[in-house]
Amino acid sequence: MQKQAQLIVKYQETDKKLKLIEDELNGSEDAKKFFTARKFLQTVKEKLAELDQKAKVLTDNYNALLSEAKSLELSAKSYEDKIALCETEEELNALKRKVDDLKAKSSSIEQKIDSVSKEMNDLYKEYADLGRKNVEMKAVYSEYGPKVQELKTSKDKEMAEVKAELDKLSKEINxxxxxxxxxxxxxxxxxxxxxxxxxxxxxxxxxxxxxxxxxxxxxxxxxxxxxxxxxxxxxxxxxxxxx
Ligand SMILES: [Zn+2]
Structure with a gap:
């Protein structure tokens, strides 16, 4: 076997000791809980910002629908006033058709408003869930953080020794x-x-x-x-x- 191959194989054999310690540190149930909590807490702000963005879009949408509904209501009212003043049947029928048309539009807007309201309710639930999970994860983080740190500290010396050995070996490797x-x-x-x-x-x-x-x-x-x-x-x- 060539020299560089021998060296890198030797390096890997030594590195395996470090890998085993790392696996032990990262693989314990305590560590898994801690890392899950840490990851959640690192990303919770982004999730919150996403929800805020969704909320903004829904609110804008909701307000636009409300104002559309309002203007349809006003138009309907004005037609009703005109119907009262109608003189011919032809005029009356034309106006009734317009009123029917408005009613259809109005009912479609109502449906949209219902669906946006439902989405808003779902979003509030998401906010509430996120808030609950945040509290939960903070507790996990503070409970397991010290345990994980303690385990890590107990391996510090061993890790430092292996790392020093690896450092020495690496100097000869390309x-x-x-x-x-x-x-x-x-x-x-x-x-x-x-x-x-x-x-x-x-x-x-x-x-x-x-x-x-x-x-x-x-x-x-x-x-x-x-x-x-x-x-x-x-x-x-x-x-x-x-x-
Ligand atoms: Zn391959």
């Missing part, structure tokens, strides 16, 4: 390779580095089983550490029969 590794690590991927055993003569990514091109494999044979085009994990080659 910077570009290290950066690729760290970027996968940030995406919470693990393990990141995989070995392809040439003696088995299989040209598949050891992680995702995507077929590797001949050129890709021959570069691995020349000692390069390459990135799988499909899963983006890092692959090095070795021969288990060659010692």
């Amino acid at each position: 910077a570009e390779l290290m950066a690729k590794y760290q970027s996968r690590r940030k995406d919470k991927k693990f393990p990141i580095v995989f070995g392809l055993d040439f003696s088995k003569n299989m040209n598949y990514c050891p992680r995702c089983a995507t077929q590797l091109f001949a050129g890709f494999v021959s570069e691995l044979k020349q000692g390069e550490i390459k990135e799988c085009e499909s899963c983006h994990m890092l692959i090095y080659g070795y021969d288990s029969k060659e010692k």
Whole structure:
């Protein structure tokens, strides 16, 4: 195995210790509750702003419908006055048709007003739910925050030791390779580095089983550490029969 491959494999072995501690810290029930609460509290303002925006649109809509209803009512009234003064049947029928038309419009506006009122009621419920959840999540945050912190503190020393070890190891590793590794690590991927055993003569990514091109494999044979085009994990080659 090439030197850089050995180094990055060694780095990953050490990094696994750090990963296990991180998983323990993040995976406990206490931590999950705490992170859920923290995420809620970080985003509650945005949710509130969204509701405010919805409320504004609905209120504007509601007011516009009310004023339309009002003007229809006035028109209806003016036709009624005219009907009282009608002299011919023809005139009377024409006016009645207009009144019917207004009634239809008016009833459609009423329906719209009902539907907007219903949406407004739903929105008030959403506000109330959000407020309740906010209180609940604040309580979870204060209850579990100290527990999570306590667990974290109990691991501080161990973590610092592993990190120091990783820091030392990283100094010998090619910077570009290290950066690729760290970027996968940030995406919470693990393990990141995989070995392809040439003696088995299989040209598949050891992680995702995507077929590797001949050129890709021959570069691995020349000692390069390459990135799988499909899963983006890092692959090095070795021969288990060659010692
Ligand atoms: Zn792959």
